[in-house]
Amino acid sequence: MGPEEKKEVVMESAVFEKYESNVRSYCRKYPVVFSKAKGSLLFDQNGNEYIDFLCGAGSCNYGHNNxxxxxxxxxxxxxxxxxxxxxxxxxxxxxxxxxxxxxxxxxxxxxxxxxxxxxxxxxxxxxxxxxxxxxxxxxxxxxxxxxxxxxxxxxxxxxxxxxxxxxxxxxxxxxxxxxxxxxxxxxxxxxxxxxxxxxxxxxxxxxxxxxxxxxxxxxxxxxxxxxxxxxxxxxxxxxxxxxxxxxxxxxxxxxxxxxxxxxxxxxxxxxxxxxxxxxxxxxxxxxxxxxxxxxxxxxxxxxxxxxxxxxxxxxxxxxxxxxxDNLEAESVRKGKIIEEFLANRLPAIDGRLTYRGLGVMWGIDCGEMPTGTSQNIRKLCFENGLILELSGREDTVIKIMPPVTVPDGILMQGLEILMKAIAEEINTTKNASIIAQLGSVKDTC
Ligand SMILES: Cc1ncc(COP(=O)(O)O)c(C=O)c1O
Known part of the structure; x- marks a missing residue:
C-alpha cells in the first residue's frame, strides 16, 4: 500500500484503554489499530504495513486470508x-x-x-x-x-x-x-x-x-x-x-x-x-x-x-x-534459509547471541545480554515494520515465526529488519557502556 493510499484513523486506541480490560497484553507491544491482513503482512488502519513473524502465536501458519x-x-x-x-x-x-x-x-x-x-x-x-x-x-x-x-x-x-x-x-x-x-x-x-x-x-x-x-x-x-x-x-x-x-x-x-x-x-x-x-x-x-x-x-x-x-x-x-503446495518441505526449506542467515549474520554482531530452531520456528537467545535487550529489539523491529514476540525466561528469546507460506523475499526482508534492530540495540548498549566508562574515568581523574 503506497503512502497516497493511507487512510484516516477510524478507531482511536483510547477506546481500548478506556473500556477494555487491563488484562490485554499483545496490544501493548504493538500499539496500533489493525484492520487488514494478507499473506505474511498485517496492515493497521492507516495503511502501514508490518511483516508478521508472530503469526497469531502460531494460528496462521498458512498466512492471512489465504x-x-x-x-x-x-x-x-x-x-x-x-x-x-x-x-x-x-x-x-x-x-x-x-x-x-x-x-x-x-x-x-x-x-x-x-x-x-x-x-x-x-x-x-x-x-x-x-x-x-x-x-x-x-x-x-x-x-x-x-x-x-x-x-x-x-x-x-x-x-x-x-x-x-x-x-x-x-x-x-x-x-x-x-x-x-x-x-x-x-x-x-x-x-x-x-x-x-x-x-x-x-x-x-x-x-x-x-x-x-x-x-x-x-x-x-x-x-x-x-x-x-x-x-x-x-x-x-x-x-x-x-x-x-x-x-x-x-x-x-x-x-x-x-x-x-x-x-x-x-x-x-x-x-x-x-x-x-x-x-x-x-x-x-x-x-x-x-x-x-x-x-x-x-x-x-x-x-x-x-x-x-x-x-x-x-x-x-x-x-x-x-x-x-508441499508445505512440509517448504517449512524445512525455509528453516534452512533462516538457519543460514542467522549463522552468517549473528556472530558478527555479538558472539553472546545464540540461536536454535526447526522449520519456521526459531529463537535468538539474548540471555547473555544486558536486561531489556530483547524487549528493546522487539520495539525497534515494530518501529521498522516487523512484528515478533519474545519467549523464554525473562522473555530473553526472540521468536521468529513467519507463516510457512511466507515468500522468500518477505522472509529475507523481515530477517534484515531484525538484524538491523539487533545491531542497533547492541551498538547503543556498547556505546552507553563506553560513555559510562569514560564518565567514571573522568570522575576518578
Ligand atoms: C504449546 C501450547 N499449548 C497450549 C496452548 C494454549 O492454547 P490456547 O491459548 O488456544 O488455549 C498454547 C498457546 O500458546 C501453546 O503454545
Missing part, C-alpha cells in the same frame, strides 16, 4: 452452510474428519480417534488430562519445566510461568515438574525421570501421563531431540504412563512435518492440537486419541463451541493446501 482456504469458506457461507453445530453430525465436520484421516493420519500410520474438545488449545489439554487420569486411575501428571500448556486450571497446573500461575488464586496441583533437557546439558533427564518412577522413596506419585512439547514455544524454543523423544516413549511404556504430545503451537508444519514429533518416528498416545488446525485463524481444536484410550462416556466432556463449522471447512482446505 486465497484457497478463504475461497472455500466464502463458498460455504454463500451456500448458507451450517455455522454452529454443537457436536451434531454435519457435512463440514464429516469432511474434515475424513480429510484428516485419509490424507494425514492413515497414510502416516497413525491410528487416532478425533475428539473435538472446544475451540482452544487449553480445552484440548484439559480433555487429554481427563482421559489420561481416567485410563490410568491416577491423578499425577509429569510436565517439563518451561512448558506452556494453557491458562485454564488443569493446563495451568502444567504451565510453569510464575505470573500466570500466581494469578489463578488457587493451589495448582497433581503435577510433578521435571527439568527440560535444555536446562542441564550434562544431566540425563530421562534417567532422572526413570529414577523418580522407580525409587519408592522418590516422593513422586506414579503419574498417569507425561505431557511434552517437541519444541517449547513459549518456553524459549527449546528443542527435544529425536533421541529424547524416542527414549521418553520407551519410558512411558516401561512405567505404564501415557505420552501426551502438545502440538498446539508446533503442529501444522510449523517445525517441518505436519506433526512436530514425526521426525522421531514416535507415536504419542494423545496429541493435542489447536491454533492452525483451524486453517485461517478460525477457532478450532482437536484431541487425537489412540482408540484404546477413547474412554470418555458421552457428555463426560462437553462445550457449546465444539462444532464451529467454518473452522472445519477451513481446516480441511488447509490440509488440501498443505499437500498441494
Amino acid at each position: 486465497d484457497y482456504i478463504k475461497g472455500k469458506v466464502i463458498e460455504y457461507l454463500q451456500n448458507d452452510g451450517l455455522i454452529h453445530g454443537l457436536d451434531m453430525y454435519s457435512v463440514a465436520k464429516g469432511e474434515f474428519i475424513e480429510c484428516l484421516q485419509n490424507s494425514v493420519l492413515i497414510p502416516r500410520g497413525y491410528d487416532y480417534k478425533v475428539l473435538f474438545p472446544g475451540p482452544t488449545g487449553t480445552n484440548s489439554v484439559e480433555v487429554a488430562l481427563k482421559i489420561a487420569r481416567k485410563v490410568k486411575g491416577r491423578s499425577n501428571i509429569l510436565a517439563l519445566m518451561g512448558g506452556f500448556h494453557g491458562m485454564s486450571l488443569g493446563s495451568l497446573a502444567l504451565t510453569t510461568e510464575r505470573t500466570a500461575r500466581d494469578a489463578c488464586g488457587v493451589a495448582l496441583g497433581n503435577v510433578t515438574h521435571v527439568p527440560h533437557p535444555s536446562m542441564m546439558k550434562n544431566f540425563d533427564t530421562i534417567e532422572y525421570i526413570d529414577m523418580l518412577l522407580t525409587d519408592d522413596h522418590s516422593g513422586v506419585d506414579k503419574p498417569a501421563a507425561i505431557i511434552v512439547e517437541a519444541v517449547q514455544g513459549e518456553g524459549g524454543i527449546n528443542i527435544l531431540s529425536n533421541e529424547w523423544l524416542i527414549r521418553i516413549r520407551e519410558l512411558c511404556d516401561k512405567h505404564d504412563m501415557l505420552l501426551i504430545l502438545d502440538d498446539i503451537q508446533t503442529g501444522c508444519c510449523r517445525t517441518g512435518g505436519f506433526f512436530s514429533f514425526e521426525r522421531a518416528g514416535i507415536k504419542p498416545d494423545i496429541v493435542v492440537m489447536a491454533k492452525s488446525i483451524g486453517g485461517m485463524g478460525l477457532p478450532c481444536a482437536i484431541t487425537l486419541v489412540k482408540p484404546e484410550y477413547d474412554v470418555l462416556l458421552p457428555g463426560e466432556h462437553n462445550g457449546t463451541f465444539r462444532g464451529f463449522q467454518p473452522a472445519f471447512v477451513a481446516g480441511k482446505a488447509a490440509i488440501e493446501l498443505m499437500l498441494r
Whole structure:
C-alpha cells in the first residue's frame, strides 16, 4: 500500500484503554489499530504495513486470508452452510474428519480417534488430562519445566510461568515438574525421570501421563531431540504412563512435518492440537486419541463451541493446501534459509547471541545480554515494520515465526529488519557502556 493510499484513523486506541480490560497484553507491544491482513503482512488502519513473524502465536501458519482456504469458506457461507453445530453430525465436520484421516493420519500410520474438545488449545489439554487420569486411575501428571500448556486450571497446573500461575488464586496441583533437557546439558533427564518412577522413596506419585512439547514455544524454543523423544516413549511404556504430545503451537508444519514429533518416528498416545488446525485463524481444536484410550462416556466432556463449522471447512482446505503446495518441505526449506542467515549474520554482531530452531520456528537467545535487550529489539523491529514476540525466561528469546507460506523475499526482508534492530540495540548498549566508562574515568581523574 503506497503512502497516497493511507487512510484516516477510524478507531482511536483510547477506546481500548478506556473500556477494555487491563488484562490485554499483545496490544501493548504493538500499539496500533489493525484492520487488514494478507499473506505474511498485517496492515493497521492507516495503511502501514508490518511483516508478521508472530503469526497469531502460531494460528496462521498458512498466512492471512489465504486465497484457497478463504475461497472455500466464502463458498460455504454463500451456500448458507451450517455455522454452529454443537457436536451434531454435519457435512463440514464429516469432511474434515475424513480429510484428516485419509490424507494425514492413515497414510502416516497413525491410528487416532478425533475428539473435538472446544475451540482452544487449553480445552484440548484439559480433555487429554481427563482421559489420561481416567485410563490410568491416577491423578499425577509429569510436565517439563518451561512448558506452556494453557491458562485454564488443569493446563495451568502444567504451565510453569510464575505470573500466570500466581494469578489463578488457587493451589495448582497433581503435577510433578521435571527439568527440560535444555536446562542441564550434562544431566540425563530421562534417567532422572526413570529414577523418580522407580525409587519408592522418590516422593513422586506414579503419574498417569507425561505431557511434552517437541519444541517449547513459549518456553524459549527449546528443542527435544529425536533421541529424547524416542527414549521418553520407551519410558512411558516401561512405567505404564501415557505420552501426551502438545502440538498446539508446533503442529501444522510449523517445525517441518505436519506433526512436530514425526521426525522421531514416535507415536504419542494423545496429541493435542489447536491454533492452525483451524486453517485461517478460525477457532478450532482437536484431541487425537489412540482408540484404546477413547474412554470418555458421552457428555463426560462437553462445550457449546465444539462444532464451529467454518473452522472445519477451513481446516480441511488447509490440509488440501498443505499437500498441494508441499508445505512440509517448504517449512524445512525455509528453516534452512533462516538457519543460514542467522549463522552468517549473528556472530558478527555479538558472539553472546545464540540461536536454535526447526522449520519456521526459531529463537535468538539474548540471555547473555544486558536486561531489556530483547524487549528493546522487539520495539525497534515494530518501529521498522516487523512484528515478533519474545519467549523464554525473562522473555530473553526472540521468536521468529513467519507463516510457512511466507515468500522468500518477505522472509529475507523481515530477517534484515531484525538484524538491523539487533545491531542497533547492541551498538547503543556498547556505546552507553563506553560513555559510562569514560564518565567514571573522568570522575576518578
Ligand atoms: C504449546 C501450547 N499449548 C497450549 C496452548 C494454549 O492454547 P490456547 O491459548 O488456544 O488455549 C498454547 C498457546 O500458546 C501453546 O503454545
